Amino acid sequence: MPKTLTENFVEQFKLCKVTASETVGIIAELGQKEEYVSAAVAAARQLGASALVLHASSLSNPNLPPYEADGREVAPLLAAAGECDIVIDVTVGGLIHSDVRTRITGNGKRMLFVAEPNDVLERLAGNIELREAVENGGNKLRAGSTLHVTSAAGTDLTADISGENLPITHQWGYVDEPGRWDHWPSGFVACFPNDRTAEGRIVLQPGDALIPWQRYVRDTVTIEVEKGFIQEIKGDGADAHVLRDYFEAWNDSEVWALSHMGWGLLERARWSAFDVYDPRSLYGQELRSTAGNFMWSTGSNRFANRETPAHLDVPMRNCTVEIDGVAVVRDGKLVSE
Template sequence: MPRTLTENFVEQFRLCKVTGNETVGIIAELGQKDEYVAAAVAAARQLGAGALVLHASSLSNPNLPPYQADGREVAPLLAAAGECDFVVDVTVGGLIHSDVRTRITGNGKRMLFVAEPNDVLERLAGDATLRSEVEAGGDKLRSGSTLHVTNAAGMDLTADISGTDLPITHQWGYVDEPGRWDHWPSGFVACFPNDRTAEGRIVLQPGDALIPWQRYVQDTVTIEVEKGFITSISGKGTDAHVLEDYFAAWNDGEVFALSHMGWGLLERARWSAFDVYDARSLYGQELRSTAGNFMWSTGSNRFADRETPAHLDVPMRGCTVEIDGVAVVRDGKLVSQ
């Protein structure tokens, strides 16, 4: 029998080690996702914790400009969140790439983003096994020097991942340590290669995914990359034109930058999700997490002091991902090592 949204929040809060002497802060947007707010409050209360709802008028970024951030609500929001032990982000777009997230976790607070439909949250919930697999992937990235990605369509992309301070994102879907952020559900590992080091060619094929547009690629698209930035987009179908139009709309060279890169590790995640569900009801985390997908992104990179509202995540099927010549993904399948 499927669990209710509140029951799933209770189980997730237990994974996040919420205790009765803590206060849970819920960051939300006025009139949006009220059922998630109610479930988070109810779950906190069931575990004996306090609950504080922090409603802002709007914190989400649009998919197209014009956009100008209004920072007037940020300072009081951060002040209130700073009094909480565990912060739940149920905003529409998420605070993933914002200064708000960085400052909350930088003060040692645990922070969890929640966006997917209830049955996805339950079906893809993380566990200790997934965590160990994600951490092992992070160890491989941390010990490597060069990330190399190819596919049968002609993709050939490299990036410098050397250095002991390489920023790595480990996502297994829950937060049980101070200063940790995660997204429920999740199952992937990614790094932010040294800025402006990505070089080569990305070739998208039909069936790859474009997020947050929540749709599959329909045509072959060739993307040339030099010094970490997209320099050209070509293809005979609609997708190349749409991508060019999207990037051009921002009138901002930063939107062409490559950001994080990594691969999915969650065997329960299904690539078919965009067709099984109403795609616009999804945040796209299932596609990001599917085992063996290679995902790269554009735009925002807080480690390179680059902030832009324009941000695409592009999970791809059928790629081979190598670290210093050793495959971690081969032809879209995880490599056991």
């Protein structure tokens, strides 16, 4: 029998090692996702922890300009969150690329973003086996020098991932260590290649995904990349036009940059989610996490001091991902050890 949202929060908080001596902070937007706020508070109390709800008027970014950040609520928000041991982000758009997230985790606090429907949260909950697979992928990235992605459709992209300080994102869906951020649910590993080193071509095929638009690609799009930036978007169908229009709308060269790259590791995640659910009820994490997908993104990259609210994640099927010539994904399937 499916669990209630509160029951799933209780199980998640156990994974996050929430104890009775801790305070759980919940960051939310006024009038939005109140059922998540209530469930998080109830779960914290069931475990004997205290709960503090921090409501801001609005923290989500629009999908199109004009946009100008209003930072007046950030300072008091950070001050209150700083008194909590773990912070749960249930804002609509998430604080993933914001200074708020960086400063909370930078002070050693655990931070968890929650956005998906209840049954997705339950079905894709993380575990130790997933964590080990994600950490193993991160170790391969850390030991590598060149990331090379190809596909039968024509994708041929390389990026420099050398260096001991390569930023790597490990997402297995829970936070049980100080200073850790994650997104429940999750199951992928990604890195931020050395800035301006991505070179080559990306060919999107029908059925690939565009997030946060929460839909599948409808026709073939060819994207030319030089020195880490998209130089040209080619295609006769609607998607090429829409992508060009979106990037041009911001009138900002930073939105054309490539950001993180990685692959999915969650076998329970299904590519069909955008058709099974109302796609606007989803944050897209299931598509990001499907085992063997190659995912790349655009725009924001805090490691390159690139701040922009324009950010797309693009999971792709049927790609081969190699690190220094050794495949970790072949034709969209994970390569076993």
